[in-house]
Amino acid sequence: MTNHDFITLSVTDGTPMEAYVALPEGAGPFPAIIVLQEAFGVNGHIRSIADRLCGEGYAVIAPDLFHRTGRRLEINYADFASAMPHYQAITKEGLTADLQASYAWLQEQPAVQQYKIGSIGFCLGGRVSFIANTVLPLVVAVSYYGGGLDTLASEAVHLHGPHLFFWGGKDAHIPQEKIDTIINAVKEAGKDYINTVISYADHGFHCDERASYHPLAAKEAWATTLTFLANRLKA
Template sequence: MEKYVSLKVEDGTDMEAYTAIPADAAGRNAPGLILLQEAFGVNHHIRDVADRFAAQGFVVVAPELFHRTAPPYFEGNYADFPSLMPHMNGLTIEGNQADVKAAYYFLKHHELVNPANIFSIGYCMGGRVSFLANATVPLSAGVTYYGGNIKILADKAADVSGRHLFFWGGLDKHIGQDQIDLITGELDKAGKAYTNVKFSYADHAFACDERPAYNEQATKEAWAMTLAFFRNNMK
């Protein structure tokens, strides 16, 4: 079962979010998951990922991070990345923090969610926001897939609440080793627990089966590790 909900954000804006609910959920036992989009919006791929996590027992909310600059239900074109730049440039750290707070509180008060088990996951741009979420609200753990421009959040490492899992592509020309080292170095300084995984043979966006960079082997391994990571960090 899935549907859209409208969330009130603390800056006064309204944000649509796609939700996916486990078919057999009952009581306040399900873990919650904030799913954070790529640059192409909460599109078919992101909704499919939400549904797959719901099938694994998670109550999922995927907020539309472009809600301040794009109409509801916006979906970008994979072949026209430049058209997405006004929306990407419209994002701010403060706005992203407000958005993840709204998503977190939705899950925290959801009738099916155990509030002790709320996680985040994000891809590319959303991978960066997933790291920010882990530094903004009290998550059990967070996951970042190839977090684009994550270097701008280096000063947030000390605020991370839960363990964090990173996936990177060794062939990714968008995210250099310097960015990875910067983030993990700051986490080391802060004494924060994290796991860092690089697939030497995979490129940026390797987990999106709708894009040319899709790598089935890396995606299958990352999926298994992601589920194990979440389950190992449940209370």
């Protein structure tokens, strides 16, 4: 395996799962991050996120959450209809198994600090990053415009690490009332969080392959993300 490559993991339900990994040069040990895909697969954009975090000194794994219905899918951002069968096939049980396999792999690596692991996700992955923070003993987690997070409000009591949320104020897919539902649940659960609504950004603002890409919002959110991660994973 090179420092940036796909590997295959065994998940507890018996399915093989590929994952993209990016490891910094050197012996480490390094803190680690699980990067969680959008609804379009572990594509070039998601791999670039993994590589950028690796460049910041993190060991990174990006599991293929669609592995039960396809292999290394990379779906065009303009073709959400093709993503739907795979998106609709995922279950919380399956996601939990995938997350546990990813976490276990990181903990097995000599170059990884076993208890300095976090997660970050975008769109679908924003929701999965929240799930990860409830089912894994993460130090920290980040969710960018996670659709459906309001449906997980009852799970807020199980959050392990502080959670950073980003939303686009122009995102018609995630209205303010849905944001309020999940943030109020996290607050009522007494969990640490940062909630950031970027008023001038839309859904997908961080992805430079989307029409909704907003370079300034992406730059500002990324700077906040790196500080948030470093303060907890590198302290």
